Amino acid sequence: METNKYANPFGDGGQLSLSQSITDEQKWRYWLEVIDRGVISDISHQLQGFEQQHSGRSVNDIFRCPFCSAQQKTAYEKTRVTACLRETGGRYGSSSRGGYQFHCFRCKSTHTLFQFLEATENGQIADQYRWDRFRRKLTGAGWNCPLPPKEQRDALKNPLYAGSDVPPPSKADRAAAHRRRYEDQRRLDYIHKHRCPPPRGKSD
Ligand SMILES: [Zn+2]
Known part of the structure; x- marks a missing residue:
């Protein structure tokens, strides 16, 4: 019997059964x-x-x-x-x-x-x-x-x-994402502590 070389070799819906070894x-x-x-x-x-x-x-x-x-x-x-x-x-x-x-x-x-x-x-x-x-x-x-x-x-x-x-993502993109998370967290911490958003300033 001819086997289909391009069938899904993992047995889920392909033509090869699990009893055949998959090369x-x-x-x-x-x-x-x-x-x-x-x-x-x-x-x-x-x-x-x-x-x-x-x-x-x-x-x-x-x-x-x-x-x-x-x-x-x-x-x-x-x-x-x-x-x-x-x-x-x-x-x-x-x-x-x-x-x-x-x-x-x-x-x-x-x-x-x-x-x-x-x-x-x-x-x-x-x-x-x-x-x-x-x-x-x-x-x-x-x-x-x-x-x-x-x-x-x-x-x-x-x-x-x-x-x-x-x-x-590239190293630079990962670092930028990390920095954004850090700044968001700082802003949240400020709001928790002072009950108002941080003033716009040098840190923005
Ligand atoms: Zn051409």
Whole structure:
């Protein structure tokens, strides 16, 4: 019997039963698929002429190239669909690890999904995407997504952020939040003591 490599390997609704052992490869393939497809679906409304093409088990997303469509001279060329987000590596049993990649056959640009997000001014989505991949150990050497900055990686050692679904705030943001809490508390203490708000002054 053929097993579906992309089924949920944890048995909840997927095709693999708990009696079958789940390989590491099945796990990372599952999470790669879930994370990459999720991001593509989040940005699909930005991509003009977006359409999904299914071929076998693969899904290719085609659309107008955001980098070279605008500077074309004819209406036909401007609206021509020349770009795609496609799966790479490992889909057909090769040993390299997969993930999605952008390619345009007219301007020949090729980007990993992460680079594509950054190049299309989706910095915040890129940051979240890299964090999701990092938490599933799908970034860095051998993967098509870089490790998050050291500051974010270090935050994993902080119990406050270890299980965080969103990238931890930068050190500066954390310090600012801490300072705001401290100032709010001082104001409250003043009100408790004096029964009136503190005077506006140098401390504000
Ligand atoms: Zn192009």
